[in-house]
Amino acid sequence: MTADETPYGELVARLDLPTKVRLLTGATMFTLAGEPRIGLEPMAFSDGPTGVRGLTFTGGEAVALFPNATLLASAWDEDAAQEVGGIVADEALRQHIHVVLGPTVNLHRSPLGGRLFEAYSEDPLLTGRIAAGYVRGLQARGVGACPKHLVANEAETQRHTVDDRLGERVLRELYLLPFELAHEAHPWTLMAAYNLVDGVPATEQHHVVEDVVKGEWGWDGLLMSDWFATTSTAASANGGLDLVMPGPDGPWGDALVAAVEAGEVGEEVVDEHLVRLLRLADRVGALGTPRTWPSDVEQPDSPVRREQLTRLAAAGMTVLTNDGTLPLAEGATVALVGRPALDTVTMGGGSAQVNPPYSVDIADGLSAVLGDRLTVVDGVPVRARAVPASRDVTHPGTGEPGVQVVVEDSYGRVLDDRHLPVAQLMVGFDDDYGDDVALVRFRARTSLTGDVVVGALGLGRWEVTAGGTTTTDELAALGDDPGEGVLNAPTTTTTVTLPEGGALVEAVSRPPSGSVGVSGARLLGLVLEPAPRSSDEVLAEAARAAAAADVAVVVVGLTPEQETEAMDKTTLALPGEQDAMVRAVAAAARRTVVVVNAATPVLMPWQGDVDAVLVAGLPGQEGGHAVAAVLTGAQEPTGRLVTSYPAADGASPAWSVTPVDGVLEYTEGTFVGYRGYDAGRAPAPLFWFGHGLGYATWAYGAASARREGADGGWRVSVEVTNTGGRRSREVVQAYLRPAEADQPVRLVGWTAVVLDPGASARVEVACDERLWRRWDEAAGRWARLADGGELLLARGLGDVRARIALG
Incomplete structure (x- = not known):
C-alpha cells in the first residue's frame, strides 16, 4: 500500500515520538520538513495578503502585487474574490508554494488599526463572504488557504501580549462569525493570533479551537501559529494548536517530547495534530506521489495579469462625492498635484510587502491617457521617515536601475553580491548567511544633483558616504516589539550637496555594538531622495498649475508609516500638510477632484471645498492605470465603502487601541462601526459603510x-x-x-x-x-x-x- 492509499493514522503509527514532534514545527522560516518513510514531502508557505512573496522577506523574485484587501472587498463581489483567489493560486504554483497565508478576516473594530488594510471590512457578513470566495478560488487550484488571525486580533499595539476582553456573546456574534462564514469554503488551514482572548493566549484557546472550530463547526484542517506567537508547550499542544511556526527552534521540539513522557500531553494529542498535518499535505500534493507544478502559469507582468489587476483595482474604487465633475470631460486639461501622484503607495507595510515587477504611479497612468493635456506638480512631503531608495539609482557596475548589495562575514569573505531594485535587504531572518554577518554594503550611482537627503535604515552601526561627505551613526530599536524593530526600522539621514552628473553613494552597516554577527533579524536599507522644498513654494506652484487647468486632481493619502503591521495609527488626519495643499488647490481651481490613496478612513476637513472625492485604496502594481481608467470614465468605480468614515478623531463607536495594564476592553460590544453609529453611540459618520455613488x-x-x-x-x-x-x-x-x-x-x-x-x-x-x-x-x-x-x-x-x- 502506498502513502497515497494509507490512512493518515497508519502513517502516524510508523513514526516514533521525536519524529512526530519534529514534523509539527517548521523546518525553516517558511517551510516544513518532509519524512521519506511515509512519503511526506517538504511543504512551503508564503505570506499572501497582497501578493505571494515567496520564501524570502526581501530580495525575492518579482511577483504580482494585488490591490489591497479593502479595495478588493469594496467591489462587494464574491465572484471577483474567487477570481483573485485563482490568480493568487497561480502565483503560488509558479513558485512551488503549497499554502498561502491569507486571507485576513479580522474586523475593522477601530479605524486606528494599523493592519486594517489587510482585512476586508468592519462587517462580519461582508468579510466572511468575500473571504469564502477567495478561499474557493485559491483551493480550487490545489493551493491551501489560511484565514487569519484567530481571533479578535484587530489592532497592533502590544500585539504579542495584549489581552482582548470581549466575552462569549461578542466573540460568538461578531468576531468568530467571519471565520464561520469562511468555513463554508472549507479552508485547509487557519492561523492563530498573537493576542490573548479573555485571558487565554490565542495559541492555547482550547474553547475556541477544540470546542467551537474543530468541534461545533467540524473543521478538519490544520491550525498553525502566527510566527513566533507560541510561548508554551503543553498548554498550546493541549489547546488545539497543530503546528508551531517558524522553525527549526520553538517551544515544542524536545520540550514537547518531554511533556508527553511526563504525562502532561497525551501522545494521542500529538497524533491528532500530525493527522491534520498529513491531511493538509495530501490536499496540497505533498503526501504520496509528489504533485506536478505547472509550467504555463501567467507571469506577473503578462498582458493577462495587467488587465486583471487594472480591472479589479478600478472596480473597488469608491466615489464618495461628485457634482458631475467625474468622469473628466473629454478634452479637458488637467493639473495633477500631490506626492502620492508621483510616488503612489500601492501596498501596505509589513508582511504584506512584495517585490512587484513594476508599479504604475498615478502620474504615469494618467499621462498615458491625457498626454500633453496633463500637467504634473509634486506636492508636500507625506512621509515623516525615510524609505529605501528605489528611484534615481543605478547599479554602479552594470548601470541597471537599482543598487548593488554586498554581504561579508567577519573574515571579509563575500557571502552575497547581488543587484536589487529596491535598496533594502533582510538579514538574520530567512537567509542562508548564517550567524556571522559582519558587514552589509549598499552601493549605487545616482543622477540626483544639488541638495539630496542620504542615509540608512535598520539596526546597527552605519557609515554613509555621498558627494565627499561621510557620516556615521548607530541605530537602536524604536520600541520593545521585535516585529516593530524589523518592520518599522529606525532611520538616520543627512542632507548633502551632490555635483552635476551625479555621484556614487555608499552605505555600510555593521552589527549593533556588543553583538557578534547578527543581533536578531534586521531590515537594512540605503536612503536617497531629493531634499524637500519649502511648503510655501510647493503650495504656490500647485495653485498656479490648478488655476491654469480646467480641472485639478489632487492626490492625497497615507503611507506605510500609518498602514502597516506592528504599529497602529494615532490619528485619522492626513500626514504632513496635505490638507493645506487641498485647500490651496481648491481655492485656485475651477473644479477640484481629490483622489485618496489610502486603504482606511481619513479625515476630510476640505470635503465641502471640492467637487468630487474618489477613494483609490492601495491599488497594486497597476494602480496608476486603474485610477486613470476611473477618472476618465473608461471603467466605472463600482466600490461601496467597507468601513464607515468617522467625522473626527475619536468619533467612532470603538476608538482606542491602547491597552490599559495590558488589557484592551471591547466595551462597545457588538456595536462596531455602522452598528454603533446607527445606535447613536458616536456622532454620525462622514460617510456610512456601504456608501458609494458610482457613475x-x-x-x-x-x-x-x-x-x-x-x-x-x-x-x-x-x-x-x-x-x-x-x-x-x-x-x-x-x-x-x-x-x-x-x-x-x-x-x-x-x-x-x-x-x-x-x-x-x-x-x-x-x-x-x-x-x-x-x-x-x-x-x-x-x-x-x-x-x-x-x-x-x-x-x-x-x-x-x-x-x-x-x-
Missing part, C-alpha cells in the same frame, strides 16, 4: 419580503431603475434592525445588478439566517432574535430607500 443614479420602487417556508430565511425583493446616463452597477444592501434594543442593526445580505440607462430590474436579496441569532450566555447556546423589527433596503445606512416591518 449613475438609481431609483428604488416598492419593496417586499417573504420567508422561505416556516423555518426558512427571509428574501427581500425590490425593483431598481438606472436613472443615470450610462451603464452602471448597483449594490442593493439589506439590513436587519432587530426589535431587541440590545441588538444592533446588521447587514444581512446584498445583491448586485448591472443595468443600462433607463432599464429596470427586480432584485432579490437572500438574507443570511445566521444574522437572526443571538448568543444566550446563560444557556450556552444560540437563540433566535425576538420576532419583529424591520428590514431596510439601502445604499448604506445614510441612504435608506425602503423599510419593511417584520411581523
